[in-house]
Amino acid sequence: MAHKYETVAAGIRDTIAASLRPHDALPSERDLMSVYGVSRMTVRQAIAKLVDEGRVYNIHGSGTYVGSTDLFLKTPKLTSFTEDMMSRGFAASSRVLALTSVPATGEIARSLSIPVDSECTHIRRLRLADENPMAIEDVYLPREVLALEDFKLTESLYSQLDRAGHELHRAEQEIQAIALDDEQSRLLGVEPGTAALAVTRVSSSRRGQLIEYARTIYRADRYTFQLAVTRESEK
Structure with a gap:
């Protein structure tokens, strides 16, 4: 059975593919918690996985953004x-x-x-x-x-x-x-x-x-x- 954060990461991947472009902002942690019905820790684990994959990047104090498909x-x-x-x-x-x-x-x-x-x-x-x-x-x-x-x-x-x-x-x-x-x-x-x-x-x-x-x-x-x-x- 997949961990909760993996399910959230998969959902964010689908959102990126369907409606977001490189350097667009992801929804806030609070919004993601509400959408997926999970804790802040689970959301952060999902984001960390996507950062490791190069799909998103963080800017401290600003938010999380979609990575470039060319980079x-x-x-x-x-x-x-x-x-x-x-x-x-x-x-x-x-x-x-x-x-x-x-x-x-x-x-x-x-x-x-x-x-x-x-x-x-x-x-x-x-x-x-x-x-x-x-x-x-x-x-x-x-x-x-x-x-x-x-x-x-x-x-x-x-x-x-x-x-x-x-x-x-x-x-x-x-x-x-x-x-x-x-x-x-x-x-x-x-x-x-x-x-x-x-x-x-x-x-x-x-x-x-x-x-x-x-x-x-x-x-x-x-x-x-x-x-x-x-x-x-x-x-």
Whole structure:
């Protein structure tokens, strides 16, 4: 049986599809409580689920608004690209651009705490949502984590890591604004010099083992990151 908040979330999705446009305001929490006959907590759980899906966004002190259908919101949760797209109802796919064994350069070696020139599996992919280019991803994994010959093109990388006992638990990310070069622009289907988001990620397991160094370049016109931050009280 579905939770109450899931029923409310489904109802709001239907309302958005039937009568609302991107950036239109949702009904207030009080109105939603009245329409669905539920508590404020249930309404907030439903809204939180829709925020995670990228369907709506909050403006503090103002309200909740319909998200843009052209914009993908990435929350701070550690999820794969496939999981991101599936949660929003899009079919994720990849085009493998390179699959090689390479020596770890200085930055990769430092990030993964392995000796320089250690053998790594390098996977370069064009990531797509409903066959539309979304990102270019370069992933480097120490050979002992995933050997080149063990990588399966038809399976999710994270699923393969989980099965091998290397479940990702934590990641540190750095986000930079860049301008796309000619090759990147061609792959992503935009003009050279177009703005993009370059995300460098280093992921580790629950035991603290460094598993993955990745650099992903996202189309900035279709992808954004949503972060929740708090301010500590002054002593």
